[in-house]
Every structure is written in structure tokens, then in C-alpha cells.
Amino acid sequence: MEDMVRVIALAFESDDPIEDYVFPDPAVRRRRTPGMLRVLIRHRYLPAEGAIVATVDDTVVGALLWIPHGYRNPAWREAISGPLLLWAMGPGATRRGIEVDAAIAGSAPAEPHNYMVYLGADPTIPRSGIGRALTQWLIAESDAHGRALCGICKDGNVRYYQAFDFERLAGTRIGSSGPELNFMLHPASRVDAG
Template identity: 35%
Template structure:
């Protein structure tokens, strides 16, 4: 999908040279996220590792799908959304192997926690073809300006045009009503074992044309 006019700013694809800036935006957006806090376990590890993790995941897992989008501001991305197309949410083993060294450096000593979250999520992931919203984040300096809504509407318009559902896991219960306002509904709670956090699986059928 190309640029989508949205008033003052535009929604467009993330370019390869913007991966670092996009990752930094997501890291700032997820700084106080309950799942990220539990997964990294330590404030200093999180500060250093979160942008590295997002950079690796965008570069290795999402960018090649052509559906990682940003809202651009004068100083860089104001918000970022990473989507995977129907049938392509699961990362091939060879891409995972490429990413492993970078992910190990991003979260030293926390691989088991990260794997517990991934396993809990993947075990209940829907088999029906759908667009998958892996991450959506707005820079704290740009929150409450409709940035997240612009990003959501950009890809949900594609979902509706293709008559395809959309799926996400909300890592913060406070965000569930926000996603409901875009047509998502909670289908189940995902509890990470051994005292891990809870995520809310949410599904959105395509809007009737």
C-alpha cells in the first residue's frame, strides 16, 4: 500500500533506512508496557534492549511483508504499526535463525521469559487467514493526537477491501476499549505461565461492503 493522506501527516511504509528510527519509536511507546517489563525484567536491560529487539524484529520478521507503516513527523516517526499478511504471521525458521544472535544481545539472560511469551501467543494463534497486527505504538510525545487511529485505519481499510479479518494481542488491558472502538473484540485471555503477564486476544471481522 502506498501513502495514505491523513490531514497534517501521512501514513506510509517504513523504508529500510528508517528501521532504527521506527524501532526507537516503538521502544518509547512500549517503555511501560506490562509484557515488555516482565520479559526484560530489569530497567537497564529494557532501556538498551527494547530498541534493539524492535529493530531486529522489524528488519528480520516484518519489513519484507511491505506492511510495516509509520506516521511521519518533522523529527521522525510519530507512530509505527507492524502488520503481517494473511498466512504469513509465523516466521520461517531460517529468518528466526538470522535474528537469534541479535535477540540474544538485546535481552541477555531473558531468553526463557521471551520464549514463554512467544509460546503462549503462538499456541492459541488463529488458523483462519487474517491480517496480524504484531505491534502498534505511538511516541509518548505524540499521544492523544490520533496517530494510532490513523495507522489502524490505514491497514483496516485493506482488510475490509480484501474481506479479511484482523487479529492482535493487546499486552495492556487498558488498551482493550481502544481496540474495541475499531471493531475488535476479545476472544480469550492468554496467561503466560509461571507468574507471567496476561494478554488479550482480539479479533475483528471485515466490515460489510
């Protein structure tokens, strides 16, 4: 888990509107993001089986976290993770994190879908194909179950996802004053029953 935390924290440390919104102060972001990610990975993504890593020579160089279709965190897990997130993030960031969760829930389509939340690759090895491999894996996983794949991204990543046949369907705002992001959808594969 620590390797996932490291890679995602590094990948989202700068130039990410959601992390900038949740933790406006870069020093606070560097200090608090790892703790937030530990709680989210332990109490949200691992129990949902919504986490995968990419490795090179046994070193984690990429991570993908998503919410599988139909998964709802049990109330007991929410009761545990809520205070842990508050402690890890601080009160203001926790409130803004709740707004991020609400934007994700509010933008989710009615059709069966997987929701990609974090896709991060080690920034010290750019353009290595790690993000592409993880994205293709989740597209194949979604297609195998007849599910759409969706997520939100900044303007600078729209073309990246369009290269995988995602469509930009709408904009979605985080909270009332947060960033406007793009809702991207990769339609469910049409699998023949015969």
C-alpha cells in the same frame, strides 16, 4: 528503521505488561529493547511487509508492526535472527520472548487474519490520532483482503480497540507465569463478490 525503533521503544518503555515481563528491570529494558526491535524489524516485519510508519513533517511519530496472514519466516532468516536476538536481549529475556511468540501463535484464529503485534506512537504527542490512523489503515488493509485483524492487549487498551469494533474474545497468558492479556478480534469484512 531507526525511527521505528525509537518510537516503539519509547511507546512501550513503561506500563506494558509484555515488555515488563520480557525485561523486568527497567534499566535493562531501556538498554536492550532497541537492539531487540532492530532484529525483529529487520528479520521479521520488513521481510513480511508488516511495517508501516506515520510521519509529521518528515519525522516518524508512529509505527505499526504486524504479521500478515500466511507469512512464515524462512528457516534461513530464523537461523540468522535467533543468535542476533539472543545477543540483543540476553538469555532470560530471549526465553520470555519465545513465550510471547508462542502466545501470539497460540491465540491466532484459524480463519485468514493479520496479527497486530506493535502499535506505538510518540508519547511526547499524546492523543494526536496517530495510533488511530495506523489502526484504521491496517483495518482497511485487512478488509481489502477479506482478513480478520487480531492482537493481544492489556486491560487498559480493551476499550481503545472496541472503539474500532474489535471484540474481546478471550484471555491469553504469556508462558506459565506471565501476564494475562486480552485477545482482540476485528472480524473480516464481508466483501460482496458482485
